[in-house]
Amino acid sequence: MSPRLFAIVASGEARRLMSYPVDFWLTSVVGFVVDFILAWFLWAAIFAASGQATLGGFDRQGMVMYYVLAILVGKLVRGADHETQLAEEVYQGSLTRYLVFPTSYFAFKYAQRVGQAAPGLLQALLFGSASLLLLDVSSLGQPSLFSVLAALVAIALGNLLAFTLAYLLESFAFWADNVWSLEVLMRFVTFFLGGQMVPLELFPAWARGVIAWLPFRFFFHFPAMTFAGRVGPGEWLGSTLLCLGWLAVLGAAGHLAWRRGFLRYTGVGI
Amino acid sequence: MIQAEKLAKTFYVHEKEPGLKGSLVALVRRKKIAREAVRGVSFEVGEGEIVGLVGANGAGKTTVVKMLAGIIHPSAGRARVLGFDPWKRDDRMRRQIALIMGQKAQLWWDLPAADSFLLLKEIYQVEERRYRENLAYLSEVLGVASQLRVQLRRLSLGERMKMELIAALLHSPRVVFLDEPTIGLDLTAQRAIREFLLQYRREHRPAMILTSHYMEDIERLCERLLILRDGELVYDGALAGIRSFYGAKKVLTARLDPGLPEREIRTLASAANLGSLGELLGADGEGVRLAVPRERVAEAAGHLLEALPVEDLLIEEEDIGTLIEAIMRGRGQQP
Numbered sequence: 001m002s003p004r005l006f007a008i009v010a011s012g013e014a015r016r017l018m019s020y021p022v023d024f025w026l027t028s029v030v031g032f033v034v035d036f037i038l039a040w041f042l043w044a045a046i047f048a049a050s051g052q053a054t055l056g057g058f059d060r061q062g063m064v065m066y067y068v069l070a071i072l073v074g075k076l077v078r079g080a081d082h083e084t085q086l087a088e089e090v091y092q093g094s095l096t097r098y099l100v101f102p103t104s105y106f107a108f109k110y111a112q113r114v115g116q117a118a119p120g121l122l123q124a125l126l127f128g129s130a131s132l133l134l135l136d137v138s139s140l141g142q143p144s145l146f147s148v149l150a151a152l153v154a155i156a157l158g159n160l161l162a163f164t165l166a167y168l169l170e171s172f173a174f175w176a177d178n179v180w181s182l183e184v185l186m187r188f189v190t191f192f193l194g195g196q197m198v199p200l201e202l203f204p205a206w207a208r209g210v211i212a213w214l215p216f217r218f219f220f221h222f223p224a225m226t227f228a229g230r231v232g233p234g235e236w237l238g239s240t241l242l243c244l245g246w247l248a249v250l251g252a253a254g255h256l257a258w259r260r261g262f263l264r265y266t267g268v269g270i
Numbered sequence: 271m272i273q274a275e276k277l278a279k280t281f282y283v284h285e286k287e288p289g290l291k292g293s294l295v296a297l298v299r300r301k302k303i304a305r306e307a308v309r310g311v312s313f314e315v316g317e318g319e320i321v322g323l324v325g326a327n328g329a330g331k332t333t334v335v336k337m338l339a340g341i342i343h344p345s346a347g348r349a350r351v352l353g354f355d356p357w358k359r360d361d362r363m364r365r366q367i368a369l370i371m372g373q374k375a376q377l378w379w380d381l382p383a384a385d386s387f388l389l390l391k392e393i394y395q396v397e398e399r400r401y402r403e404n405l406a407y408l409s410e411v412l413g414v415a416s417q418l419r420v421q422l423r424r425l426s427l428g429e430r431m432k433m434e435l436i437a438a439l440l441h442s443p444r445v446v447f448l449d450e451p452t453i454g455l456d457l458t459a460q461r462a463i464r465e466f467l468l469q470y471r472r473e474h475r476p477a478m479i480l481t482s483h484y485m486e487d488i489e490r491l492c493e494r495l496l497i498l499r500d501g502e503l504v505y506d507g508a509l510a511g512i513r514s515f516y517g518a519k520k521v522l523t524a525r526l527d528p529g530l531p532e533r534e535i536r537t538l539a540s541a542a543n544l545g546s547l548g549e550l551l552g553a554d555g556e557g558v559r560l561a562v563p564r565e566r567v568a569e570a571a572g573h574l575l576e577a578l579p580v581e582d583l584l585i586e587e588e589d590i591g592t593l594i595e596a597i598m599r600g601r602g603q604q605p
Contacts, residue, residue: 099359
């Protein structure tokens, strides 16, 4: 797929989301505000109950800042939570539309996914800058030019990894038709082990050791902590290489699943 | 341009007994059955031909189209479309074909058609000037030029179908698969689409395969017909030749006294034992209609005049649509 076509598909998808202004603003603003308020009150209560000034190396201000970053990064990495597209297209037979296009289906869907991150980008610009002004970012870390650029790379790779994982998972729709429950399970696992529910620093040391080798932290924790300046260049490089490794493994598995699964595709109806 | 050779497709589907017990059993063990949708179909379609592919529901029409468009893999046999194996989905082939499925929207529901067309222009790498000319021509001929900027979901069914046609033909494909393009449309829209397809054929000479349940589509558009029955090709030939091929019958319509109630007409027809002469097509206020082999026309006419209070007797060729429907249902086998 040419870069021009990629940009047009992504922009078309963003325009599609923006063709419903009410939903667009609800997704962009209300979604973030609700997440933020929940995190604020939850952690206020936890800190008050624990009677401690810091938890896992975060003070209350730092914890809220971490949540702001994790939420915003998550929106950019995961797009508009449209993981179900392939599974739904297999189930309903609408995959047919893309199969006749003289272009790669996966490149097309990935371009759409990038376009779906439009509300997340707006949130990051609006609330990210507001949070940086209102909250004390130094309570979490010291962002630098390197950390911001490295975080952008981490977000881009995280987005690609989330796409690759989602499409491997959804290719099971060729065998099982409906994989919704599998997606819900994977979303929970991703949020829990990726550091969206609680920072990974709160896990016991042995669990952190295991999680460090899994792909989930690249969706929330790694880009957020990189942005905050808490990931040094050496650690960033090592983690990025690991992320690329996961991309290769999941991509190869997805490719295989797709090739085998496609033989079972019926396009619905005879 | 299109070649199919012993093309076959078997689908595996699960069956479940009705009711709660059946659902519980299916949770543990599902009964899998093989369904042969297409059985060894062979044919060719050349440049400029519109070939009608007809058959009853489930006869395998859409499956054949999907295999030729590269959507699904065949279980056996081979096919070539523009010299390519369709299921390898080579971009060089995909740039030259179009698939229109009347029952499935191909365009983006939430965008105006104009936005979708721009995207398709990039996907098919249509040169700017050719794109403008094609779009202007297609939208003008189909009468939807003023609707291009309206969100697709806000258009009528007929307007949406016309947009689908434009989308499919923007890149001037050399092979077009039309799967029920007029389904659900009103008569005016059906006519407009038929006229448009004929005009498109005259100007571009693509190879077209058309499936439709509307006999008027077939009669107006196709000179050649493929009839599928239970996945098998039972007729491949000229539309005009189907009468002689299947030994079409003559239809005798006996008009009775207009004052006779329908119930009495049915009783009279039943008492006249018309089934021994041919196929009773109807007995109602319009009269008694009987399809009989050509060699028994005189005998049947005499019997009708003798057994019923006939006021007028009409003898006609069997309507081609009725004949095709009868073949699809099972009348006659290819000798």
